[in-house]
Amino acid sequence: MSETGTVLFGICIACTAGSFIYMLAPSGSMGKNVKTAVMLFVLFCICTSFTKAWKGVDVQVFSQSEDIYEQAEEIIRDNVKTAVTKTAEDILKENNIDFSHIEADICVSEDNEIYVRTIKIYSAKKSGLQETADEIFEKTGAVAEFCEAD
Numbered sequence: 001m002s003e004t005g006t007v008l009f010g011i012c013i014a015c016t017a018g019s020f021i022y023m024l025a026p027s028g029s030m031g032k033n034v035k036t037a038v039m040l041f042v043l044f045c046i047c048t049s050f051t052k053a054w055k056g057v058d059v060q061v062f063s064q065s066e067d068i069y070e071q072a073e074e075i076i077r078d079n080v081k082t083a084v085t086k087t088a089e090d091i092l093k094e095n096n097i098d099f100s101h102i103e104a105d106i107c108v109s110e111d112n113e114i115y116v117r118t119i120k121i122y123s124a125k126k127s128g129l130q131e132t133a134d135e136i137f138e139k140t141g142a143v144a145e146f147c148e149a150d
Contacts (some may be wrong), residue, residue: 014045116142
């Protein structure tokens with residue numbers, strides 16, 4: 001039975017038992033005491049069933065959601081890195097610039113915004129790269145740094 005079903009079943013049993021005792025309670029001052037005790041018993045059973053059913057649920061859901069957020073952040077970072085690298089590769093190929101590989105530096109701000117700080121391009125060519133760097137900055141928002149190829 002699910003946790004919700006267990007809670008509802010417990011509440012129904014407590015209410016049924018309380019109703020039965022409530023009907024059998026004597027009249028007069030003793031009856032008032034019995035009826036008060038029955039009502040407190042039913043309320044106690046309801047509160048207890050809720051606390052037992054959801055005792056560890058919050059921690060479990062919280063820890064699972066933290067894992068999901070960490071995995072999602074890693075996937076998003078990888079996707080952004082791949083997209084930026086691909087864009088830079090396309091621009092370099094358009095401008096006939098030979099390169100060995102590209103590295104993108106991805107950061108996450110405190111506001112959970114992902115941005116690219118720099119793109120390092122390892123190339124043998126050193127001259128005439130400013131226009132290409134400007135085009136990469138225009139399309140990705142990242143500063144392109146050209147380094148000597150290894």
